[in-house]
Amino acid sequence: MEASLSRRLISTPVAGPLAALLLACLYFGLNTDQFFTGTNFSLIIQQVMVVGTLAIGQTLIILTAGIDLANGAIMAFGGIVMTKLAVESGLPALLAVAAGLAVCAGFGLVNGLLVTRISLPPFIVTLGMLNVAFALTHIYSGEQTVTDLPPLLTFLGQTFQVGQTNVTYGSLLTILLFLLFAYLLGSTAWGRHVYALGNNPEVARLTGIRTQRLTVGVYTLAGLVYGVAALLLVSRTGVGDPQAGQTDNLDSITAVVLGGTSLFGGRGMVLGTLIGALIVGVFRNGLQLMGVPSIYQTLITGILVILAVAVDQLSRRRTR
Template structure:
């Protein structure tokens, strides 16, 4: 079992998720209900989508601190454009294109002048956050358009399990990303760049093109996260998801993806996002203060990084 966990990063997080669900099911009366479990998944959607893009960047040994800010700006653009008379499909498209454009600028700076991704995305976080607040004028904007809130549309599976369109879209996105990373040359190049950028270059991989493509795909994902956010809460708020970047990194790390690049999987990230949501829901129902919830999450992140360092040492 130990060897399996070390070889397959997603196994450990999956076992941790099952353990958390079991513990909270036994210690609370309301956790293991169909309604609550559905709510937990819904609460993980936006962070889980942001974490998908974050995973791609981290696999190349980078990091993106601006992902949540990009999504927030996307929600504001979509909402204001529709309120100003723009058709909803065009507003949605423009919001996603702006997210891709910002990510492209980030990737261009990282690959063009070889600045550390941490510094570039930290600067982009400040710029995009300020731009969103200036654009919104300090106001939030309610969203009533059916297309912009479409991902929040609810259906009932088997007659009593509530699911949303956003859940289905998130699952499809994860499956596409998994296929791209594990079954295509592009995916092999992403892992190779994260493992050893110089070795990847010497083997003929176009490193700059690969890294830039990762940021472009991540930007697309952030734009869809903005759409997910409006489906979850039909209100565009410039102050939303202030810790979304850190929460997405937490989900990635808890999912078994190495912060040092080249190791991990998007399916592990999906499990990591669910772990975060399960912990918050279970601890809340157990009456644990939110500050202590943050402490517990922080400890888990440190443990996950320590395990990753240990496993890399064993494989060296």
């Protein structure tokens, strides 16, 4: 019984990423004095909550065998919309947040329609949308950072105490989002349809799944999640920054891949994405505590991504 349980745990998709995370924590804990502290762990979670939330939407799209290169730019535009409407247009903060969420969901809807109705590759669609969202962000903001935000927009950046450690409300929201989407993907018919679509869209269509509508829904829902990431970013920085999110698209893909989700679709877990985001956060935090220059942090992250994709490719070949 115990041997069977051990084999099931080892064979789960998140076993490898979880082992890598634990080994990274052990290494940095042994080599730095500050790593194993509540304050440092809280800081790691704060650092990954924005990219981690983006990576939830990225996971949904990659599970359908797509990819989204525009999510960081969409998030940045959503943040500018929220802050400018609240500060400069005098719109109530709650309505400004709703408008930002709607704008991000709208980008996702357009992406989904272009992918399904015109049959454009997701890579091309989202690459083009990356430039569109980036340009609109700078045009609408006038290249100016928005400051003096109302309290509602910065609430998620506030903290509460767990023991002696300060934890932000945004970190808690990110964890709750991961749990929500883990449930949706793992325990609902919608989640099973998403996996089926990623595995083989033609077979999914023949079984009665409305694949085009499902794809549009996934992209739209991912856009809404990017809007939540925009609110988290604004609450953490306290400003609406038109320069935000320029590398977060790649960081979100990194988190998804490191978490064991296949770039070929149909296989992966959103909780694996959380582990992948934490791996990136732990490596960057640990290397920073060790005094390693940031350029080497980027180098190591790139190597980790290549290794993760190589492992996924080898695994696919073995299962054929």
